[in-house]
Amino acid sequence: MKIFFTAEYDEEQLKPLYEMGEVIKDGWALGLPKMTEEELVEKTKDADMIITSYDDITRKVIESAPKLKLIACTRATPVNVDMEAAKERGIPVLYTPGRNSDSTAEMTIGLMLSIARRIPMAHCALKEGRFTGNPDARKETKDGLKVDMIWDMNMDSPYMVFKGTQLHGKTLGIVGYGSIGRRVGKIARAIGMELLIYDPFVGEVDVEEFGVRKALNLKQLMQESDFVTCHMKVTDETKGCISREMISYMKKTAYFINASRGAILDEEALIDALREKRIAGAAFDVYASEPLASNHPYVAELDNVVITPHIAGATDDVLVNHTKQIVADVRRFLNGEHLLYQYR
Template identity: 80%
Template sequence: MKIFFTAEYDEEQLKPLYEMGEVVKDGWAIGLPKMQEEELMEKSADADIIITSYDDITRAVIENAPNLKLIACTRATPVNVDMAAAKERGIPVIYTPGRNSDTTAEMTVGLMLSIARKIPMAYKALKEGKFTADPNAQKVTKEGLKVDMVWDMEPGSPYMVFKGTQLHGKTLGIVGYGSIGRRVGKIARAFGMELLIYDPFLCPIDLEEVGVKKAEKLEDLMKNADFITCHMKITPETTGIISREMIALMKPTAYFINSSRGAILDEEALIDALREKRIAGAAFDVYAKEPIASNHPYITELDNVVITPHIAGATDDVLVNHTKQIVADVKRFAEGRRMLYEYR
């Protein structure tokens, strides 16, 4: 059995795969760029199994591989696989749901803390030499007192410039309560936050816990949450769900967080709200167009936003997780057993 392998991976977890057939690594797996269709067609033509992360498994690639029996994609959704073409050939597609749920949830809470306490802004100021002392300066403590450090209350002092808000006691609105949303909620509860959940597929009986409530309407969540975080896949129903009208309902003290997909948000409306200080701030790992443009208002203009370059899932642990999932399911496939992660 020939396994054409272009995925990110963890070597230790991959070792059992070597016992199942000839593993040919190429592309991303050996540090090369994403393959073009023609190259992928040529190199995978005699493969029984294709395992990839980001290469486009198009109809042409599938039809050019007569021996192909299984496609594996190490992502939470196999968006780069032509599912219709695979189905026509009767080729199952496996994927790795939940591989980065913990990682993304932690990043989401990190973004919340960063914007609430203005951590990146304070870091940047210190690196630029602001609010620092002369290396030769010596502070004298008066007799009978202990060493102390107090900033004054002038508008330009860091105590005032970087004054933020704590998470404890605040309400976190979670839009989408799936694998990642639930993990974000669990961490937030440890901070002492209350949860307000909007998910039309969620039964209220699943939330029978003090401090956790379901919002029957998205409008209710937008009006009442102190922090709002979104964790949804892109569908016709979720595209643009955080609309200008929804943003207008937010408290002036509220923060918006998005580490899911840029398409769920009316980005221009959110920029207007930040520009006009109608909300307290926002933090993003995803954008309407990616990579984010160098002249985007988040970069060039707004000082009440924290941004990162779509890295919520970028940890070594994710590679360990999805390699385990794929290898285990390939083994099940080879043994004729039901696979755990077949995409339907």
């Protein structure tokens, strides 16, 4: 059993796979770049299984591997696998739903806190030497008073420049209440936020509890939320659903967070809202086009955004999770058992 392996992985969790066949590591598994179609065709022609993260498993790759019996992709959606070609050959495709749900949920809360409290802005200011004091300066405490550890108090002090808003007591609108959305909601409730949910595929009975409501429609969620966070896959229904019209319903004091996919948002409309201060701010981990251009308004112009380079799922824990999932399902496949993570 030849297993061609180009996925990122956790070595400890991968060990059982070595007993199931000959594991041939290449590409990203060795820290090498994404492989070309020609390389994959040549190197997988004798493979019984292909396990990858990011390589494109095209029709040509699949049809050039006559012994291929299983394809596995260590992602929440195997967008880089030609599903139709695999289906025609009767080859199951494994994926790893939920592998990064906790990491992405935590990142979402981190983005919310960062923009609400302007943490990155304050950090950058100090690193640039702004608001810092003379190393030789010493404060004196007047007789009868205790030491008061404050920075300068004026309208240009950091206390005023970086004044933000707390999350406790605010309404968080969650668009998409699946694996990640629910985890975001759980953390937000622990902070003391109220939840307003919009998800056409989730019923009221599955949502409503103390401090949690289901919005009648997306417009209501946009109007009533202090923070809006999106957690959806890209489909015909979700593409561009956060439209210019929906953005126009947001409060002037509201913040928009996106750590799902850039395609669900009308990015130009959101940029306009930020430029014109029609919303308080936004935080992003995903974009309409990646990587961000060096002259993109988020980079070069706007000071009311927090941006990160698509790293919500970039934790060592995610590698542990998806390696466990794939190895377990490969074992089930070899034993002729029901597959838990077959993509349909």
